[in-house]
């Protein structure tokens with residue numbers, strides 16, 4: 001018998017997978033598949049672990065949850081109750097944030113290629129705008145002079161788990177470079193903006209601490225120049241998110257203790273050395289807070305053996321979980337009803353879409369799989385549902401939250417009617 005090593009909130013009870021105390025088989029029977037299952041407790045634990053680690057080395061810390069990772073209103077509400085603030089990247093996310101109960105003063109907007117009507121909506125809503133370009137700043141100041149403003153800096157150096165996820169450095173479309181940053185603050189100051197922050201986000205899925213050391217060092221040197229040359233004080237300095245999580249069993253965890261003792265301490269020492277006062281340190285994690293709080297349950301429809309491969313056909317494709325197709329990402333998969341069986345076969349796990357790229361896992365070793373088996377795809381809480389679509393006219397999946405020993409639906413499964421609800425048929429005249 002092979003015992004699979006599982007970590008909280010996953011459990012092996014006599015070969016059957018349990019998630020936060022619930023039999024996933026029973027959840028699948030009750031709510032059908034594909035189904036996202038989320039653990040409230042895991043989100044809360046992740047938030048508290050991160051906050052405590054940061055506070056160990058600096059007193060003035062705020063966590064801005066990057067909503068894009070998972071915009072479910074209940075997830076937003078859980079993090080709000082923990083004390084989180086919110087990082088948003090579109091007017092839609094601001095709307096979601098306000099709908100979930102975040103007040104505008106707790107919302108930061110970091111957009112790119114922002115339209116004028118969107119800038120007006122954001123200024124009217126009173127959220128803090130973090131401008132991404134000189135053009136955005138000029139257009140904003142013509143619409144409204146905000147009380148508080150931040151500028152996104154490209155610290156000339158990025159990092160990330162995939163090229164698409166590196167959001168700073170020479171190839172990046174994001175942020176302003178050093179000389180432009182100085183100019184932007186000078187313009188904002190002349191326009192009588194009263195309060196300021198400064199921001200960067202170097203990328204996503206970063207498991208090492210060194211990239212942050214390098215980028216924070218650069219950001220603070222730029223902040224010092226702005227302080228000295230433009231004469232403004234920063235209320236906050238936002239060093240972005242991107243803290244990675246282990247997806248493969250052999251991946252290491254993001255070393256929070258090391259991050260705090262190196263990066264947060266560096267921050268504390270440098271703001272003092274540079275005479276920057278006591279600005280808030282903002283961080284913007286998405287993935288770290290929600291990734292391992294969720295699994296995706298999917299049922300095996302077909303097992304197909306060709307002369308060259310063995311395919312398992314399941315009911316979740318890249319319409320439900322895009323990351324494997326989009327980034328070639330690895331997600332661990334468990335056969336939820338066969339945890340004690342050894343991995344004897346090598347399969348490609350394929351979705352139901354009419355696309356050859358619709359593969360959730362390639363050449364994956366699993367126990368012998370049969371039709372009707374239930375698979376659990378792990379670590380899908382970040383960029384899982386939020387990247388899902390109706391491609392191939394497939395309604396989106398349902399979401400269920402495990403809260404204090406109860407399973408609670410937090411998103412209805414879309415129905416066929418949802419596929420047509422925003423369309424109008426134009427008949428020939």
Ligand SMILES: Cc1ncc(COP(=O)(O)O)c(C=O)c1O
Pocket residue numbers: 066068069087110167201203204205240241242243284285286287288382
């Ligand atoms: C501006 C900004 N902040 C924060 C994040 C969060 O990244 P992660 O989920 O990797 O922490 C992102 C992600 O792309 C981002 O673009």
